Amino acid sequence: MSQAPIVLEARGITKQFPGVLANDHVDFDLRQGEVHALLGENGAGKSTLMNILYGLYQADAGEIRVNGNVLTLNSPRDAIEHGIGMVHQHFMLIPVFTVTENIMLGAETDHRSLKSQSPLVKLDRKQVSQIVRDFSHQYGLDVDPDAIVGDLPVGVQQRVEIVKALYRKANILILDEPTAVLTPQEAEELFRIIRELTARGVSVIFISHKLKEVLAIADRITVMRAGRVVGATTPAQTNEHQLAAMMVGREVILSVQKEPAQPKEDVLVVENLRVRDVRDLEAVRGVSFTVRAGEILGIAGVQGNGQTELAEALTGLRHIESGTVKLVGRDLTNASPRAFTQTGLAHIPEDRQRHGLVLGYTIADNMVLCDYYRPPFSQRGVLQHQVLDDNARKLIRDFDVRTPSPYVAAGKLSGGNQQKVIVARELSRPVRLVIANQPTRGLDVGSIEYIHKEIVLMRDQGVAVLLISAELDEIMSLSDRIAVMYHGQIVTTVDAKAVTREQLGLWMAGAQPETA
């Protein structure tokens, strides 16, 4: 592999953001036909580096060479012209357009001359869809050019993004956290495609914070921490523990330490729940389950199988069509969010920036987002600022939120610290049920470790926990029982100790459990 020529080289890349040195003299290179994984926690500087290579940011110092020539990349268009393509974590596709239309978007003319664009040029759909078919065939991508993108499964949408890059003649592909939205089986399929691509000379930069998949797919691994490259290795020379230690800068415990659960009375009883999503389609289709005090019920499933709507229905945020929700014996079907919190719900929401926090508010205000109206935080309709201050300082200390002061806006905190603010707020009041939806999404290993410990601690104190996560590892290591959700229904509920990753993956993809 070392004989292959270097196609992309970054030397001494430095990028300063206000208050953060995001890239500090970073060196990185990519050889033709290899998969070079870039591993690091959130905030390590991976995305900054890739955005510089893709022309979205300009480096303060350092140089970029493509095929030996020094380049200045001022925009993604420059990057595309030099054969660099990127598949973002959040797809840049228009759901109501067909695959072909999405692929043409921004390159509507003859794909051989991206530059000459006239707004009045006729769209040659037929030609492009033939090219899509050719690529599909050549790389085993299996994409129907005439399908509407919104109808396609996430894994296929990702392939559309890859075809889009190839159509723009990319021979260097940057994949940003590509497996975050995939089932284990879909991830396997992606890995097959990546191998197919590299075999034909495409070079791939694979960005991830997941150790297992990096070890599985990469030829070389570069680890970043706090804006610097802290090591380069190959899968043959290293293992998960070593990589984790490099990433975090200390030894980490990868699995969660917990005693067997001692479940007691039923806390949350859900019966025959039906809920519609924003498009008015039935997203939760007759779900029933029970969560008992002192246990963690994990809901496994690929994103978009009704988990979001389920969580919203169980917290008063979404209308329930039929069925019942009972919390500690009280019927809370279609009750207000406040009725839920007052009955003893703590809710760690899926989207921390949209639901969990007011980003422009101080930490102190965010710490009372659900409790601001009651004593001691308010007296006769007037906020008690001294109490809010004391409360914030105590929670910042107890939950180890890293901030210079309680009066920093929540939006200025890192993702991990934002999540700690939410966890602190929700778990610090007397609760009977915790609903944690993707509680560690996008967080660094240290924060994940911390939040997992807090969740297990709640369980051990006799609180019922409903954990919803797309991370199979998280579900498997935290849950006492696991329910698998697929197409709005619970396929099966199993003992967490008696199930394998592979089995869960199959159920998540829609396989029916054998009825014994």
Place this chain on the structure above:
Amino acid sequence: MQTVDDRKSQSGWQQVLRSAFNAMLVPFLAIFTAVVVGGVIIALAGGNPWAAYLGLAQGAFGSARAWSETFVWATPYIFAGLAVALAFKGGLFNIGAEGQLAFGAVATAWVGYALPEILGIEIPGILHLPLAIGAGILAGAIWAAIPGALKAYAGGHEVINTIMMNYIALNITSYLLNGPMKDKNPLNVIARTPEIAEGARLPVIFEGLRVHWGFPLALLVALGVWYLLWKTTLGFEIRTVGANPDAAKYAGINFRRVIIVTMALSGLLAGMAGAVEVTGLNYRHELGFSIGYGFDAIAIALLGKTHPLGVVLASILFAGMRNGATRMQFLTQIPVDIISVIQSLILLFVAADAIIRYLYRIKAKEDRLVLTRGWRG
């Protein structure tokens, strides 16, 4: 790294001053730039910008009388500006201040002149004045609560509905002033109400000057709005719904109720602008007296960064410009219309603050103001 307690000692006034400086930087530079550009326009038209601005300043702040007139102008600006600013804080764009103000004025005028006749008694001032102003603010509040309810329960966008309700309010007002409420005095040809009773009038502060107690009242109300927004539970709810409606729902805030209450409070303040103009200045409601206050209020709220103190300062500035313009024209023959140009430029630079940030190389520090949201917001 500093500990939490180190920072506490440094917070307080220093932090307040720093954030006030940051908040006022862009508006101040916007005014400065607009004045420079306005000066160039005056010079291009053959005038002398120095003389023009000197005349403007004299007319606005050059004498006790000038100050008095500036404060007279500023009074409705402050009330209406607070109305728009409060709605902005709740994530709502109240374009309907004009209509709410008109209804406030009509209701106040009616209580002022008709109520004593109907009751057949002279109402003592201690009762009549609060009744008259109370009727005005109630009318404004109800008129604004309607688009609030439409937004909360039917998803009707408040921008569209407040505009439409302006037309309804202004046309009903026109009908009332030309018909049932018209001054019956045979000499009167104007669409206006009779004069309100003596007891329903806000007294002037100094004999011989027109500035009346409505101005100090406006300052007091500005203080009240600040207290409401930042010190009370209701204010917390209003700001949360404005800053992040999804988080507000998550937090258990009854966002429908908060939207209606926010609009009602906004309309209350706009209605107060009308009520105070009637009780403190005109002693009647006359068709056309208020044209534009409700719209200038949007500019004032934006220039004041939707903060009550900013609204007061912006109101006095706009009032001074309006008031000084006449003297400027008298001294230099430069038409008063240039003032509208400068005011528009100020607003343009505040709204499109990227221009100012680029010109003066200021980095964006604060979150951008959300002027309005989509239908589903």
